[in-house]
Amino acid sequence: MSASxxxxxxxxxxxxxxxxxxIIYGDIGTSPLYVMKAILGEHTIDAxxxxxxxxxxxxxxxxxxxxxxxxxxxSADNHGEGGIFALYALVKKxxxxxxxxxxxxxxxxxxxxxIITPPISVSSAVEGIKTYYPEINTIPIVIGILxxxxxxxxxxxxxxxxxxxxxxxxxxxxxxxxxVIQILDHPEVIKAINPYYAYHLLSxxxxxxxxxxxxxxxxxxxxxxxxxxxHCGRKNIRISWVFVKLTLVLNYFGQAAYLxxxxxxxxxxxxxxxxxxxxxIMPDWFQPVGIVIATxxxxxxxQALISGSFTLxxxxxxxxxxxxxxxxxxxxxxxxxxxxxxxWLLFFGxxxxxxxxxxxxxxxxxxxxAIVLCMIMTTILLNYYLIMKRVKLYFMVPLxxxxxxxxxxxxxxxxxxxxxxxxxxxxxxxLLISVMTVWYMAKxxxxxxxxxxxxxxxxxxxxxxxxxxxIPKYATHLVYMTNANRxxxxxxxxxxxxxxKRPKRADIYWFVHVNILTEPYKTQYKVTEIAKDDIYRIDFxxxxxxxxxxxxxxxxVIRDMVKNGEVDITSRYESLNKNNIVGDxxxxxxxxFLSNDSDLLWHEKIIMNSYFLIKKLSLSEESAFGLxxxxxxxxxxxxxxxxxxxxxxxxxxx
Numbered sequence: 001m002s003a004s005x006x007x008x009x010x011x012x013x014x015x016x017x018x019x020x021x022x023i024i025y026g027d028i029g030t031s032p033l034y035v036m037k038a039i040l041g042e043h044t045i046d047a048x049x050x051x052x053x054x055x056x057x058x059x060x061x062x063x064x065x066x067x068x069x070x071x072x073x074x075s076a077d078n079h080g081e082g083g084i085f086a087l088y089a090l091v092k093k094x095x096x097x098x099x100x101x102x103x104x105x106x107x108x109x110x111x112x113x114x115i116i117t118p119p120i121s122v123s124s125a126v127e128g129i130k131t132y133y134p135e136i137n138t139i140p141i142v143i144g145i146l147x148x149x150x151x152x153x154x155x156x157x158x159x160x161x162x163x164x165x166x167x168x169x170x171x172x173x174x175x176x177x178x179x180v181i182q183i184l185d186h187p188e189v190i191k192a193i194n195p196y197y198a199y200h201l202l203s204x205x206x207x208x209x210x211x212x213x214x215x216x217x218x219x220x221x222x223x224x225x226x227x228x229x230x231h232c233g234r235k236n237i238r239i240s241w242v243f244v245k246l247t248l249v250l251n252y253f254g255q256a257a258y259l260x261x262x263x264x265x266x267x268x269x270x271x272x273x274x275x276x277x278x279x280x281i282m283p284d285w286f287q288p289v290g291i292v293i294a295t296x297x298x299x300x301x302x303q304a305l306i307s308g309s310f311t312l313x314x315x316x317x318x319x320x321x322x323x324x325x326x327x328x329x330x331x332x333x334x335x336x337x338x339x340x341x342x343x344w345l346l347f348f349g350x351x352x353x354x355x356x357x358x359x360x361x362x363x364x365x366x367x368x369x370a371i372v373l374c375m376i377m378t379t380i381l382l383n384y385y386l387i388m389k390r391v392k393l394y395f396m397v398p399l400x401x402x403x404x405x406x407x408x409x410x411x412x413x414x415x416x417x418x419x420x421x422x423x424x425x426x427x428x429x430x431l432l433i434s435v436m437t438v439w440y441m442a443k444x445x446x447x448x449x450x451x452x453x454x455x456x457x458x459x460x461x462x463x464x465x466x467x468x469x470x471i472p473k474y475a476t477h478l479v480y481m482t483n484a485n486r487x488x489x490x491x492x493x494x495x496x497x498x499x500x501k502r503p504k505r506a507d508i509y510w511f512v513h514v515n516i517l518t519e520p521y522k523t524q525y526k527v528t529e530i531a532k533d534d535i536y537r538i539d540f541x542x543x544x545x546x547x548x549x550x551x552x553x554x555x556x557v558i559r560d561m562v563k564n565g566e567v568d569i570t571s572r573y574e575s576l577n578k579n580n581i582v583g584d585x586x587x588x589x590x591x592x593f594l595s596n597d598s599d600l601l602w603h604e605k606i607i608m609n610s611y612f613l614i615k616k617l618s619l620s621e622e623s624a625f626g627l628x629x630x631x632x633x634x635x636x637x638x639x640x641x642x643x644x645x646x647x648x649x650x651x652x653x654x
Contacts, residue, residue: 028221052201476583
């Protein structure tokens with residue numbers, strides 16, 4: 001990890017706090033746009049529901065966001081990186097196999113949430129225009145904003161990022177100011193801090209438990225907050241959260257104060273078809289400005305979730321949960337990446353959500369069900385992280401139990417949304433879970449049927465092959481990518497390729513292994529000399545956020561070895577050697593296909609057929625390793641699973 005990156009996680013600075021406002025709080029910071037509107041819906045304003053709802057919001061932000069995420073979960077960082085996959089990478093060390101289940105479910109649910117957050121945030125903000133033009137169709141405007149947002153991703157957020165921080169500072173200052181004005185007019189709303197009002201709503205009021213499903217929308221961004229920790233660092237998030245929570249609470253209480261004052265009316269009467277308490281508490285002269293600021297904040301909220309989705313998929317690829325896809329690095333900013341396939345997949349998903357639900361009020365019914373599943377999965381993994389850290393049982397058991405009860409209640413309240421649109425995000429989550437499960441299981445099956453051999457058993461024959469002039473030379477330097485973790489081992493198929501498929505004579509044989517670490521930023525390599533001037537192995541140890549550019553890295557290693565006098569890469573052809581011409585390098589990659597000789601169990605058949613189908617859509621091996629295709633040879637190998645030992649042929653004798 002670079003010194004500057006370390007400083008990002010250890011140093012508290014004004015600049016760091018400002019950047020945190022711009023990057024981290026987009027999702028949770030724009031929730032006042034729709035939470036109170038969702039709680040009331042089209043019902044008559046009832047003081048009990050308003051006070052109970054706002055009390056629930058306050059305590060949800062305190063217990064769920066502040067204590068669980070900001071204070072406890074942020075401590076579970078993987079070398080400064082956060083998110084459910086970073087948490088899984090930490091607890092994986094416990095060797096408990098089934099923990100992969102909450103990791104895959106949680107990661108998929110968070111991605112599914114990424115498809116509905118941009119539409120609901122942007123729609124809620126843009127619908128403020130209906131205050132002035134009630135008949136306007138906001139769908140094309142929302143889709144247009146989303147298109148621009150997803151198009152600019154390929155250029156990175158370095159320039160736009162400079163605009164994010166001051167914009168979000170203006171947004172939070174506006175939230176707090178609007179709230180304070182209303183609270184000063186109706187200070188009695190402050191009594192809702194008393195948890196009795198939340199208890200009264202949930203236990204006595206007939207609609208109480210149903211309201212909880214909409215209250216939950218105030219904390220949906222907490223999981224994204226944890227996922228984006230790597231961008232700003234724990235200290236900056238914890239300090240800035242004090243300011244963010246204060247402005248959010250002030251705005252929520254300001255909306256509640258306004259609503260209590262208009263008890264007995266409906267939002268539609270107060271503000272037309274799309275009456276929203278967020279806009280109703282604004283003075284008339286300020287509303288146009290408020291709509292513009294809200295729209296910009298919604299775009300920034302969407303940006304944070306898109307960046308988070310790229311990070312999540314990148315980590316999923318490193319953990320073998322997702323097929324290899326093309327990753328681009330648009331700027332020099334450490335850790336910033338762009339994944340074109342995911343970007344446009346998210347865009348079309350968002351457009352589908354906008355066209356399907358049309359209005360933000362309809363989206364509110366679909367929102368929350370997937371993310372509560374993600375939060376429950378985080379709690380399960382957090383439990384094992386606390387066990388790993390030897391946290392005292394008398395502290396850990398009540399803590400985890402309380403959060404499982406809270407999130408269980410949120411889940412039950414959100415299940416009522418299933419038929420009203422919640423099924424959309426659940427279907428998306430199930431599709432993502434299926435892809436991750438198939439990919440992981442297939443990789444496991446693949447690994448279990450890979451035969452490993454000792455290099456020492458083949459060292460002599462390779463050295464003799466290198467000198468055998470009766471076999472035409474295949475390449476001066478022959479490079480094989482290997483998955484064998486131990487330096488003294490290789491896959492049998494590599495030896496089969498060199499010795500049997502077509503004997504491949506080379507002056508020097510290179511075996512290259514890429515080891516992806518559980519930490520984000522590291523670039524190290526190790527060279528093992530197996531036979532002087534004949535056989536070498538290079539092991540690259542790369543952080544899970546580092547680009548895999550083997551072509552460039554391999555060249556750098558060779559340059560260092562030549563400089564140190566460890567190897568001579570000059571061509572062995574006489575005419576080229578005397579003119580100091582560097583020998584050619586040829587990379588050989590193996591591509592497996594499912595053999596017809598395989599006798600698969602029914603579930604293996606489903607997994608492997610699905611795996612090879614997905615593989616066709618994913619990135620080729622040479623592109624994934626960052627190799628130059630002109631120097632790469634792809635060899636196809638049959639993958640035989642459960643080959644029958646004996647077919648039982650009968651010989652006919654004359």
